[in-house]
Amino acid sequence: MEFTSAAAREHYDAVREVLDGAVVGLDFDGTLSPVVDDPEAARLHPGAPGVLLELAEVVRAVAVITGRPARQAIAMGDLDALGNAMLDRGAELFVFGQYGNERWSSTEQRILSPRPPAGLASFERELPGVLRRADAAEAYIEEKGLAVAVHTRRMDDPTGAFERIVAPLTTLAERHHLTIEPGRNVVEIRSGDMHKGQAVRTFVAEQQAKGIVFGGDDLGDIEAFEAVRDLREEGLPGLVICSASTEQPDLVDLADLVVDGPAGVVDVLGSLLRDR
Template structure:
């Protein structure tokens, strides 16, 4: 493993020693699932289910924290089945959807969700006209119940379209009392207030965890990275993993280690689980 600094290696070793008191937070897209042009066709990496089960045996808890609707991420990630296996082994898997506004766990197996934010319906009624006006009528619009996401990945010049739309959608969202979450060639409009950092801290505190690991890949994970930094400042052992890509470099400088996409994330987590098992194995 190639850590960016000597401190990163030390943080990893401290978490291996403290694994039973550690919570692991993971984004879905770009971390557990490869990025694809059609977000409805995403699926968990083939190694994902096995690694999550192996990791759950060693840590206090695992939380998948995603901008996707909870039920959609559960289906695409086969997390119902993974959760059953984890539960049978005496552990629990959490899924926090729509940046933490929705919640599911392998213990309850029920999604708890608030009502859609005020203003979202009015924003969506204006959205087609905004897209046509800014030469992005063919952008893929993903309605998420509590939010709407505009993907530019399928357009002829995805980056230029993204750059044109971001200030326009930000201004419109503000008029309707909504917030904007930029991502990898996607702009999400949703209720303000909740974010991945708050969701991660909630799970960390609920589980009585000490250490924390978080793996993310784009701007939607910035708040979670900040929350991990705050926990580190408070004395918790903490590790930040960036699932690297050519599209998004914003998290690299904040990270302890950069890996190559979901395959790299899962290889690192598998190694962590095995290192923790070896350290905590009973002596003969």
């Protein structure tokens, strides 16, 4: 567990002191689940369910805040079973899918979702041609309902292919009034109306939280990191955990704690429980 500054240690201590009134929000891929070449093969780190269950008995609420569709995250993380276990202990689990556009809770057991953004269907029709012209026709296209993601991780030269597709996908997205979100050898295209920072603020407000812990690992988490830091400036104790990646060093500069992947995230959550 590596604090990025003396002030970061103070933020940890401030959250620890109000842990029973705090909320915890965590990204899925790279934070709770190790990053894998096949996005459909992602699963929670073995230590995550136990520490989340124990944490839920102490904090006000726990949420998974992910770019994945909520239904997909629930299935891959077995989050419905985890949510039921939390309910048995008087706690609740939330899932904010597709950057907060979708919502699920272990109490209601249904996903609330808006309509797909205007322009997405047209974007998807033009996408194969754009990829062919960028010499990336073999990129994996993941349709998410409210978004589409283009993965290069399984290609022979994932980094080179990623670099070739960013500019043309940006142009195509702008033409259809959509937002582009580059990540770890993946480019996601979605509506810009919602992001994880808004999801964090909504979660804090609805739970009337006395503190916030957020953990993430990719560029899609930057708004959430910034939201925690802004809430801290407003007087709310907050802790930002970066599940470190050499691919996304910018996140390290915004974090209070830098840890070694999902195993490190699990360790930090366990430390908060032990230190309270």
